[in-house]
Amino acid sequence: MTLRTPSGHPAAIDALRDLLADRLVTTAADREAHGRCETWYPPTPPEAVAYPATTEEVSDIVKICQAHRCPIVAYGAASSLEAQHLAVSGGISLDMTRMNRVLDVSAEDLHAVVQPGLTRLALNEELRATGLFFPVDPGADASLGGMAATRASGTTAVRHGTMRENVLALEAVMADGTVIRTGSKARKSSTGYDLTHLLVGSEGTLGIITELTLRLQGVPEATLAATCRFATVEDAVNCVIATIQSGLPMARIELLDEMMVRGFNRYADSGLPERPHLFLEFTGTPASVAEQSDLFADIAGDFGMEAWQSATKTEERSALWSMRHKAHYASQALGGPGKQLYVTDVCVPISRLAEAVTHAQTRTRDLGLTSTIVGHVGDGNFHCGISIDPSDGAEFARASDFAHELAGHALRLGGTISGEHGIGLGKRDLMTAEHGAAVSVMRAIKTALDPRDILNPGKLLPPAGGA
Structure with missing residues (x-):
């Protein structure tokens, strides 16, 4: 792939090169690397990549960009899912990875x-x-x-x-x-x-x-991880609700629906039965951990829990959470070759969690979408990973419609349009639905602190007069 260096802000780039020398980079490879996203967003390379080493250098870079009205977007590990780090207005990608002490x-x-x-x-x-x-x-x-x-x-x-x-x-x-x-x-x-x-x-x-x-x-004295499964996702989620409402101090309690389990089996040959699972962790003293796991098992038994398996060895627990942390790639594998992920998340009050999760499952099936559900359900937050071909306009539209519908449903349940992924580009048009007139206050803060709109422009807030 050949990339041409845009000429939108040549004076700023020349001034930054004088400041940073070879730490101001305009090669196609660096720009392309800094224009990628983990999800469906198209490649958006910046005009240049700056590598500061100190706060003073960051200040000098920003002053130059301010003088030349050059956009500047901070860049870290590029693991955000709503395109927060993409330089959609051109300008500079400010790579902070050398400030790592x-x-x-x-x-x-x-x-x-x-x-x-x-x-x-x-x-x-x-x-x-x-x-x-x-x-x-x-x-x-x-x-x-x-x-x-x-x-x-x-x-x-x-x-x-x-x-x-x-x-x-x-x-x-x-x-x-x-x-x-x-x-x-x-x-x-x-x-x-x-x-x-x-x-x-x-x-x-x-x-x-x-x-x-x-x-x-x-670091806790003792840690126990465990998995269990349920007949339906509703049973699993209702078990979570009862657990949280009981006051049991869970360290982690994660939901995987049957499609997410299928994704793990396809991606990593996990060998798990394709049923809804909970992944759990308990921490504390050896006695308190044993008591917590027994109390959870008592609660879960009321919801038809099966196949309880626990692990106390560090390597076994690490393997369990390593698998859970690969949910993004397992969801991608489920879609097949050439597919990318349209990822969305919402968070609702814990009492409305079962309703929100089952609604999401029903609607993706109705829309003919391949989607996984995985969630930090102990705090009412869950994610849908929808496999799409971005070039298929009809499929993309169904995924987008679902994400907007799910956000609206979460708001009606007293929740939020994102519990974790943030807004970036993908959910700007939903901000007014959640925050109403407060968006004008947010915009006033942005204008006061960044009157030339050089800091990550086009993200988080909808355009003035827009949605």
Whole structure:
């Protein structure tokens, strides 16, 4: 594939080359690599890729882009699913992966200070000797800056919360190049606007995160993972509802519908019966873990649980969660050669979860779509992975219609259009349906902080006067 370097912002690129030398790259290979997405979105290469090494360099880059009205999109591990990192308006991809150091670990205060290009697995490897770990686990080995920018969560959110709960403080470069610090290492504060959590989840549209102070947790004394299956997805989900409502402190509780299990069997020859499954984890002391698993088994028995299997060895538990974390690729394998994924997620109150999941299954079947369901159902969040041929207009339209219908259904149930994937490009037109007049407030904040609209333009907020 031959790519031509766009000439949209040549003065900015020349100035950035003077600043960064060979760390400002315009080769076709680099641009193409930074224009890819994990899902159906078409390749969208930036005009150039910048590789900063310090906060000061990020500030200088942003000042140049501000002066030349050149868009700038922060880039980490590129694992986002709603095209948050694609440079759809051209400009610069700001690759943060060289800012990947652990700056400080305070075991006594249970926090770490890190640069944004560090990945979650690299942080936990660094923490191994301390007896601590960073708990947020979205599955992919995502960059921590990207996780904060998209307010990521994952399999452990039912116990430890999302990035919103686990970022204590941050440093960010604003649209004019100003460097700010928000929050502190204290566990709480009542001073001023909460700028930390304004930037967490802003998808790079308000500022570029250059440092994070993160909460850590102690590695539990004992851990038990388990799987079980049910006759129907409704039985499995109702078991989850009863478990959460009982107050049982689950570390993880994940749903796989029968189509997702079929995908795992096709992708990795898992050998699982093609029935709805729950993947579970219990943590604590050996005695509390045994008590938790027994209590869960009692609850699950009321919903026809079968084939309980548990694992306490590290390698067995790792294999189980490694399989779960490959759900994206297993869903893709289910569709067959040439297919890509149209991925959507919603989150609903736990009491309405069974209704939402069964509605999603029914509608995809009615529409003739091949779709998996997998979810962090302990907090009411689930994902649909729909196999499509993006060049098949009719199939793409059915997938898009379903995603919009599912979002509307989630809102009617008191939920949200995305519990985890964020907005990016894919759900901008649904923001007003969820937030109403608050979208105008969000747009006012964006205009105040980024008046030239250079920070990840075209993402998260619908156009003024649009949906």
